[in-house]
Amino acid sequence: MGNTATWTGQVTIPAADGELRLLMVEDERLYADGMAEQAEATISRIVYAVSVTV
Numbered sequence: 001m002g003n004t005a006t007w008t009g010q011v012t013i014p015a016a017d018g019e020l021r022l023l024m025v026e027d028e029r030l031y032a033d034g035m036a037e038q039a040e041a042t043i044s045r046i047v048y049a050v051s052v053t054v
Helices: none
Strands: 021-031 042-053
Touching: none
Parallel strands: none
Antiparallel strands: 021 042
């Protein structure tokens, strides 16, 4: 805890008649031993999501 990360980037917004929203999702990968037949399986879960009207 206590780590801060800043991400920047460009998103091309297509022309549209209605409202558009940009969805940003952060997920993390976890080891899932015993949850699958593979010895070292991984799963992911969403830890943060936000929707922004553009």
